[in-house]
Amino acid sequence: MADHPALNLLIAGEALSGGGRDSHEVIDPATGETIGSVPHATAADLDRALEAAERGFKTWRNTSADQRTAILLKAAALIRDRAASIGEALTREQGKPIKEAIGETIYCAMLLEFYAQEIKRIYGRTLVRPVGQRVEVQYHPVGPVAGFAAWNFPSLNVMRKIGGALAAGCSTIVKPSEETPSAGIALVQACIDAGVPGDAVQCVFGVPDEVSRHLLASPIIRKVTFTGSTAVGKHLAKLAAEDLKIATMELGGHAPVMIFADADIDAALDTMTANAYRNAGQVCVSPTRFLIEEPVFERFRDGFVERAKAIKVGSGFDKDTQMGPMASARGLERMEQMIGDAKERGAKLLAGGERIGNQGFFHQPTVLAEVPTDATIMNEEPFGPIALLNPMAGEDAMIEEANRLPYGLAAYAWTKDSARKRRLAAEVEAGMLALDTGSVSAADAPFGGVKWSGYGSEDGREGVMACMVPKTVHEG
Structure with a gap:
């Protein structure tokens, strides 16, 4: 079996590790043995990521629809090419059968392919008005998005955080689980390799509550999206509410x-x-x-x-x-x-x-x-x-x-x-x-729950529109 991939932060397009940073041991659940360690972002790292996300949003939102579609399709192709190696590392960290791990990663490519084409299907509308008046409903990207992904589907949960946001024209900072970090790093790297600006898609790790509090305290972040337990979802929803950030919560079920x-x-x-x-x-x-x-x-x-x-x-x-x-x-x-x-x-x-x-x-x-x-x-x-x-x-x-x-x-x-x-x-x-x-x-159907299972949707058209806000333009 090949050596486990390097585990690092990806901030402003740069891979970061070491430097006196704290770290989290990654365990192989089939053996109980340590197979690597992932660095924790410092407060300075998170501030740098926020500044980059603000820059990245300005650049990425103004990238043409055709360009964004081509870049995301290229990223999907890279993910397909790398699915075997991503899946192998995923199985070592999470334990699921290798066929399922590779299949999960290929599903990420399928989802990104759908999102890439959805970029060209973001439609506004013109309302009926008397001659000389005009009212348009437009849709604009909400802004930088902070995503928090769970460990049970280390590839898919990360793609659901970054795919719809990138299709909408948003920049993203994603925090995969520290227990299963390699797939998230690989997906973000594939996006960067395909041409998404490093400022527009970033990957950080750390103590979950510390990272979430730091990112959500910043006015730069305009949306939070989370997959995980209902208890943590409620906590993040409260943090988001303090700054009236919009949120998508995919929480527990039974x-x-x-x-x-x-x-x-x-x-x-x-x-x-x-x-x-x-x-x-x-x-x-x-x-x-x-x-x-x-x-x-x-x-x-x-x-x-x-x-x-x-x-x-x-x-x-x-x-x-x-x-x-x-x-x-x-x-x-x-x-x-x-x-x-x-x-x-x-x-x-x-x-x-x-x-x-x-x-x-x-x-x-x-x-x-x-x-x-x-x-x-x-x-x-x-x-x-x-x-x-x-x-x-x-x-x-x-x-x-x-x-x-x-x-x-x-x-x-x-x-x-x-x-x-x-x-x-x-x-x-x-x-x-x-x-x-x-x-x-x-890929083309909304995924989400009701009641304590959360609100908002990922996947489908809804996964893109969840990262956009309407603007009504009245012209007399």
Whole structure:
């Protein structure tokens, strides 16, 4: 395996490390070993990044649409060319299977390709007025954007922070997770190599609260965008509100999966079992609460358990691996606490439930059934390789339970009844609903939630427009 890539800040187009800066050790979750360290930006570094972002905004917003499109398409091509090496480093830092890591990085290129073309589809409008009067609605880039990305999708989360902003004409400062830094650095470097000014796209690291407070305290930053937990999202939203910065918050979830008696049970099992343990369950849209209509509960339960037990867990570099390790020791500890609490309250452990070995952060794919609603795991996002299976009386009860929590990111349902699908689309409280499929994400479709799962959208046209502000021009 090649040496791990250099880890550095990218400020004003310059790679920075050392210099007496503090640093954060990067751990391989498959072995528990240190594989590198990423430097923390100093206060002076952050001030320099802010000054550069202000300069970069003036330059990038005035770059023609054709030029910006060409540059972003070139960046996407570079990301495709580098996807294997980016994916390898990503797997070493985060643990997911190498195929998933490379696929995630290629998806970043796809998203950037969509955003590049969307640059030419930013339309205003002219309102109807009497002769001699004119009113135009124009859209302008909001200004420098600060983005904060989570560790579970180290490539995609970063691209969602910088892609739409760059397409809109904004400059960006992104802070990837210190635990999984290499992919974010590589994506920002690809943009710079393609021709985005180094002042317009920058990458910093540091103690999260210190970096966020420093950046958001500056009037230079006009928007904040964040992927992560609801608790941290609320904190950042408060910081943004102090200066009335606009915000996009993609926060936690606890996705319900409604399995109706008329569903294609085998298709639902094959799709949703794989989804439940994808990335060791460390996915904000992971299907977690399975609400199964009583007539098919036992069949679905038994089929799910059989498939969960067959999942191959191992190193992300093993070609047969279907699920890698959890990303950190704290994830293992949270799983142990939640499973223990659920069992004490009467839940039935049908598969897994324990750590695998004592090297790295591996955990068994786990299934709990008949979990009472007062169990912690039924109310807080587990963010681990676990599925909760409960029998339900029928549609009304399933919708009520699906909407019970304050989260509303993704939801899933399996049914052949087209009228029911329309009812679910109207009544289920979620930013994204998947009917007879496990997919809730596409480059051209908005991605985001409601309630405690956040507000605003990434991806799609909405991901660009979220970085723009309207201006109405009245002419007499």
